[in-house]
Amino acid sequence: xxxxxxxxxxxxxxxCDSTASWFEFTDLVTDQTVFYPTSDGQPNDRGKVIIDGxxxxxxxxxxxxxxxxxxxxxTFPDDTKGKKVHQVLDWDVRYMHMRFRTALKVISGxxxxxxxxxxxxxxxxxxxxxxxxxxxxxxxxDVVRLFKEVNDVLSADREVSFRYISREDxxxxxxxxxxxxxxxxxxxxxxIMDLEGIPSQMEFGTNVAKTGEVGxxxxxxxxxxxxxxxxxxxxxxxx
Numbered sequence: 001x002x003x004x005x006x007x008x009x010x011x012x013x014x015x016c017d018s019t020a021s022w023f024e025f026t027d028l029v030t031d032q033t034v035f036y037p038t039s040d041g042q043p044n045d046r047g048k049v050i051i052d053g054x055x056x057x058x059x060x061x062x063x064x065x066x067x068x069x070x071x072x073x074x075t076f077p078d079d080t081k082g083k084k085v086h087q088v089l090d091w092d093v094r095y096m097h098m099r100f101r102t103a104l105k106v107i108s109g110x111x112x113x114x115x116x117x118x119x120x121x122x123x124x125x126x127x128x129x130x131x132x133x134x135x136x137x138x139x140x141x142d143v144v145r146l147f148k149e150v151n152d153v154l155s156a157d158r159e160v161s162f163r164y165i166s167r168e169d170x171x172x173x174x175x176x177x178x179x180x181x182x183x184x185x186x187x188x189x190x191x192i193m194d195l196e197g198i199p200s201q202m203e204f205g206t207n208v209a210k211t212g213e214v215g216x217x218x219x220x221x222x223x224x225x226x227x228x229x230x231x232x233x234x235x236x237x238x239x
Contacts, residue, residue, distance in 0.1 A: 003068040004032035007045075008191065011098060011206045014089045020051070021067075023080045028056075028070045030085050035070055036094070037063040041121035041131075042101055042205045045094050050086040051076070093126060094206065099214045099236055100124045102160060102207040103150070104131060107217070107234075109198030110149050111135070112179050115142065130233045138230060140221070147219055157212030158196045162203070164189045175199050215239070 006016050018030035028049065035058065038044040044061035049070060060071035070087075101124070108119045108131075117135035135142070170176060170190040177184070180202050184190070193203035195211070208214060215238040222229035 001031065002066045003029065003063075005068070006032050006034045007036050007206055008204070012209070014091050014094075016087050018085045018087060020076075020080050020083045020085050023076045025075050026072045028072065028076055028080065028085070029067045030070065030087070033061075033068045033070065034087050034089055035061040035068060036097070036206055037061040037068050039063065040205060041104070041129075042097060042124055043126075045089055045097070047087065047089040047093075050088070051080060051083050095208075096126055096236075097124060098206045098208045100129045100234075101205045102211065103154070103214050103217050103234065103236060104129060105193055105201060105203060105205075105207065106150050106153050106195070106198055106211065106214075107131065107146070108179065109195070109201055110146060110153070112175070113199055114146060114149065118179060118181055128233060128235050130231060132230045133232055134230065143219070143221055143232065147217060150217055153195075153197045154211045154214045154217065156197070157210050159210055160207050161194045163192050163194065165192055166190070170202065173200075176202060 001021060006013055013034050016032060016034045018032045020028060021031050022029040035045040036042065047058050048055050049058060056072040056074050058070050059073055062069050104121050111117050111119050111133060115135050117133065120132040120134060123130060167184065167188055167190055171184060179199060190202055191204050192200050194200050215236045218235050218237060220233045222231045
């Protein structure tokens with residue numbers, strides 16, 4: 001049985017009850033989870049699970065393709081399988097990841113619509129993120145223009161929504177295929193993020209409901225022999 005991904009059904013759900021379906025030492029699998037596993041540049045959620053009144057700190061979360069694994073500091077008891085497991089997110093960590101994720105998707109969409117270029121999301125941390133803007137001869141004016149439009153979209157407080165389409169329909173959409181560089185997961189149903197002002201994109205991460213929650217994106221470029229580099233670092237502020 002695959003783990004039910006509660007975090008995709010309700011990205012603001014902070015807790016859930018579940019049942020342990022498998023465990024080994026510090027590794028726990030449950031029938032459903034609110035914990036997001038490290039994937040596609042978004043870091044894993046952290047928090048705790050409670051079993052028989054005892055708390056176990058969850059320090060890592062990963063997916064094997066079918067099930068989400070919750071990794072604890074401590075070893076789970078021998079009778080854990082079949083037990084009720086209450087899951088609690090570290091919400092401050094999750095919410096920051098959601099804000100960064102939405103910012104990066106807006107950047108990705110606008111990079112494509114403005115320049116016809118793509119981005120590569122490399123890594124998000126709790127307080128910053130960085131990505132590569134895959135455009136030759138990037139100028140400072142390009143970057144200034146991009147982030148002005150990014151912050152205009154964010155400040156407009158637009159609704160972020162999701163829908164599912166078939167893999168076949170996704171492949172037929174040339175824009176979405178170009179944005180994802182033809183890397184389509186082996187799934188029959190693809191989750192699509194829709195947001196006014198940016199192209200629709202495949203998205204399996206967690207995002208805020210409205211762009212105003214992201215705040216303002218502040219950026220710093222790198223210099224390579226006096227030229228603007230592809231790699232751009234971003235932080236978020238609520239100014």
